[in-house]
Amino acid sequence: MKTIMAYPRAIILLSALLFYLLFYSLTAGINVLLIAVYSVCLFLFALKKSPGKLMYLFLIGMFVSSLSVLFSHTDLSVTIFWCCFILFLGNFSYQQINHLHFGAIFTSYSIFRLPSTMMKQFWVIKKGSGTNYSAYIRFVFVPVITLVVLFVIYSSANDLFFQSFENFMAHVADFLSTISFSRILFFLLGITIFSLCYSQANAAVIIQADSSLTFNLERRRGKSFLTSLNRMLFKKRQMAILLFVILNLMICWLNYLDITSLWFGFQWDGGYLKDMVHEGTYLLIGAILISIAVSVYYLNSNIVFLRNSKLFNLLVILWLAQNAVMIVSVVLRNTYYINFFALAYKRIFVYFFLAACLIGLISIVILILHKKSVGFLLSVNSLALYLIILCAACINWDSIIARYNFSHYNKSFVHFNFLAELDDSALAYMNYSEEDFKKINVVQQSRFSFASSEEYTNINFAEVIKKRKENFKKRWEARSWLEWNYPEQKAYNLLFKS
8 A cells, every 4th residue: 555655746745835834934933843743744654664763863853953943043953953854854765874974974965866856756758768868859859940930930021920929928027027936946945855855865885884884893804915014013003102102292291281371370361362262272173183083093903903002002092081181171261261251152162062072082982992993983973963963952042141241241241242143032131221231331341451442332232232122022023923932932021021
């Protein structure tokens, strides 16, 4: 018995119509949850055999991200939802993917194959055995050329014929002007998105790589023209030991300087701390990438199977541990930055980045101790990154930033230009009078020497917030129920119903 998924054109067109009704000219809200529920129903109807566990993870991620849009409603949460949504649909055609990074690759390949998928589902000429495409071209070419030639002749021979054609084309142009091409394009976008469910992404290479991935490192045996292959491995290990001794000494000195100058006795000089934080973050990014690359280079080889490798393993682990110490240093840099310059998006997401880095370092240590493969490293870290991003999307950072920055104005710098651009959900936490803002400004100028510069006083913050509240009230009251979300509803209640 056929399921409804056996009728791809009908399902794609119906899905595109629902997508159009839910999202055209509307912002994200309940409509995001509704499209997620609809996609789950499609998934259940499409089941032919038991899907892999990863497909359920994609389903849960999509559903959680849709709830994050509803209850945190930030640009980040909306972006993450659409990424999770596409990732979920992109694996419809092969639901037995086992590893998240291969699921992302498979989705990318499905997107790449979308043109051929859509042509197969909607093209009037079906490819079959014995189909003569050159014949089709000849059948079309001859009539078209005939029409063009005769039209030119008739128009040249009779002005009335040409004028009547001009009048006809004018009526056609008037009719086309009444058609909304933006609506058509949006509907086509829905068709494109839901065509992913039927993507012809028969990526045998990706599927084979995914199914054959092992977490345990296996010794690769091979022949060599050299009779001293083991001796070469010993020399390689000796060079690696020397390298990691030097790396450990370098990072040890770096950590010592950070601990003595940053961990204990840090004194703020009253200036900017951007350079201190950014330098530490960029240093960490480079160090982590190098540590992963170098570790993988040496650990994903037969060198780990040599006897008496305890010193080599110890040096690598010590180096990774010192990278973890450097993470603590960057945490302190960022924390000092927030203490004196309040919250901002990048300062918050530094913590999430550091969490991902720490998981990466721990996974490499596990790789060393248990002789795991690079596949293990990719699987663990891609999953960790996926979960970290989902967690970051579930919080309304704009409201937190507004509340924190104004509640700490007596010790942290308040950047009015930045706060004026926060989401509407944060307006309720910036609802101060002009007198309140003047008092805040006095405190700021007494504490921060640069607070009186033009960069920070060229904005009438009270007037900006007043206009934004008026615009928000109009927009919220004119919105469809499909655009409802909790943070803006709460802000509206606090501003206009309390």
